[in-house]
Amino acid sequence: MTDVAGRYAELLAAGELKPDAAQAAVVARLAALETALNRPVETPGLIGRLFGKAPPAAPKGLYIWGGVGRGKSMAMDLFFAASSVSPKRRAHFHEFMAEVHGAIHVRRKAGDTDPLMSVADQIAQSACLLCFDEMQVKDIADAAILSRLFTALLERGVTVVTTCNRPPRDLYKDGLNRHLFLPFIDLIEATLDVVTLDGPTDYRLARLSGTQTWHVPNGPEATAALSSAFFRMTDYPPEDREHVPTAELPLPGDRFLHVPKSLKGVAVFSFARLCRQPLGAADYLAIARHYHTVLIVGIPKLGPENRNEAIRFIHLIDALYEQKVKLVAAADARPDQLYPAGDSSFEFERTASRLMEMQSAAYLALGHGG
Ligand SMILES: Nc1ncnc2c1ncn2[C@@H]1O[C@H](COP(=O)(O)OP(=O)(O)OP(=O)(O)O)[C@@H](O)[C@H]1O
Numbered sequence: 001m002t003d004v005a006g007r008y009a010e011l012l013a014a015g016e017l018k019p020d021a022a023q024a025a026v027v028a029r030l031a032a033l034e035t036a037l038n039r040p041v042e043t044p045g046l047i048g049r050l051f052g053k054a055p056p057a058a059p060k061g062l063y064i065w066g067g068v069g070r071g072k073s074m075a076m077d078l079f080f081a082a083s084s085v086s087p088k089r090r091a092h093f094h095e096f097m098a099e100v101h102g103a104i105h106v107r108r109k110a111g112d113t114d115p116l117m118s119v120a121d122q123i124a125q126s127a128c129l130l131c132f133d134e135m136q137v138k139d140i141a142d143a144a145i146l147s148r149l150f151t152a153l154l155e156r157g158v159t160v161v162t163t164c165n166r167p168p169r170d171l172y173k174d175g176l177n178r179h180l181f182l183p184f185i186d187l188i189e190a191t192l193d194v195v196t197l198d199g200p201t202d203y204r205l206a207r208l209s210g211t212q213t214w215h216v217p218n219g220p221e222a223t224a225a226l227s228s229a230f231f232r233m234t235d236y237p238p239e240d241r242e243h244v245p246t247a248e249l250p251l252p253g254d255r256f257l258h259v260p261k262s263l264k265g266v267a268v269f270s271f272a273r274l275c276r277q278p279l280g281a282a283d284y285l286a287i288a289r290h291y292h293t294v295l296i297v298g299i300p301k302l303g304p305e306n307r308n309e310a311i312r313f314i315h316l317i318d319a320l321y322e323q324k325v326k327l328v329a330a331a332d333a334r335p336d337q338l339y340p341a342g343d344s345s346f347e348f349e350r351t352a353s354r355l356m357e358m359q360s361a362a363y364l365a366l367g368h369g370g
């Protein structure tokens with residue numbers, strides 16, 4: 001079987017992946033881990049055991065962290081697919097933890113006095129290599145058991161590789177009873193090699209360039225185009241469209257904006273939500289800082305009677321433009337025909353010009369942020 005470095009080289013040669021120094025460095029670390037995993041295990045001999053020699057520790061795993069779209073999951077998946085370790089398992093961290101809680105519950109009901117340890121035994125038997133995608137700790141239930149669970153897994157010789165958007169120190173940041181969680185952070189730092197994969201390119205974002213981002217008119221075709229852009233940008237399975245998370249985005253003055261779809265720095269809004277409510281420039285700036293890509297559906301053609309909406313839309317686009325947010329939109333007219341007459345239609349010309357620029361390959365290639 002081709003190893004992870006070989007497979008990565010093949011994909012580069014085939015042009016499927018672009019050369020990226022940060023990725024190459026992480027792939028080299030993964031290749032070294034694979035070599036360590038393949039080394040024959042030396043169990044201590046009789047004399048060794050007599051003198052209390054501990055069984056050999058499993059090779060140190062990796063904690064790969066960095067911004068969205070940098071290729072963390074891609075690198076880990078190449079490693080996982082190429083690894084000859086058996087048995088091995090790759091799981092989404094959130095699903096894995098849900099499963100752990102379920103199994104603990106079943107054991108406890110069956111009268112097990114230390115259900116967490118039994119579950120750790122069970123997991124260790126089912127995989128000596130565990131790859132987790134998107135480690136994140138959001139609730140106290142996970143935070144409370146992670147330290148013991150991971151200690152138990154490591155003691156049982158399991159090697160863990162995980163991807164994450166934050167460094168270990170920022171896990172469960174501002175979480176309830178965070179002090180209970182700190183031992184887990186120490187454990188990660190002591191037992192995994194923490195590596196960053198944070199090159200300059202968000203490859204997922206790069207996928208927008210070359211695609212149409214302003215769709216006219218509103219209707220099923222435009223909706224389908226936006227929805228496909230959303231799934232492409234977030235790598236979210238379209239079959240599961242009903243479960244795309246929502247969010248409450250904090251706005252200045254202790255207010256919140258409901259974001260109907262919010263995932264991986266991408267938000268979907270209706271024009272009505274953004275421009276028919278009393279939102280102002282500071283609110284739009286909060287949106288623009290928080291999301292690298294915004295999808296807006298249902299932008300109507302505006303007339304003199306829509307003065308307020310038009311002015312809000314001007315502020316919205318100014319904020320998005322200044323923060324280099326990528327915009328994908330469904331509208332009833334091209335930008336230059338969106339608000340031909342009415343108060344501030346002169347200022348709107350600049351908005352239209354910005355909207356044209358925001359569709360260009362050069363704009364789409366810019367990084368997010370002011
Ligand atoms: N070097 C590259 N050249 C071209 N495409 C790439 C490259 N690296 C990654 N990609 C593609 O970019 C997309 C994003 O990569 P990936 O999902 O691995 O990012 P990530 O770091 O895991 O992001 P997130 O934190 O959002 O999960 C994937 O479709 C991946 O195949």
Ligand SMILES: [Mg+2]
Binds near residue numbers: 072
């Ligand atoms: Mg990922």
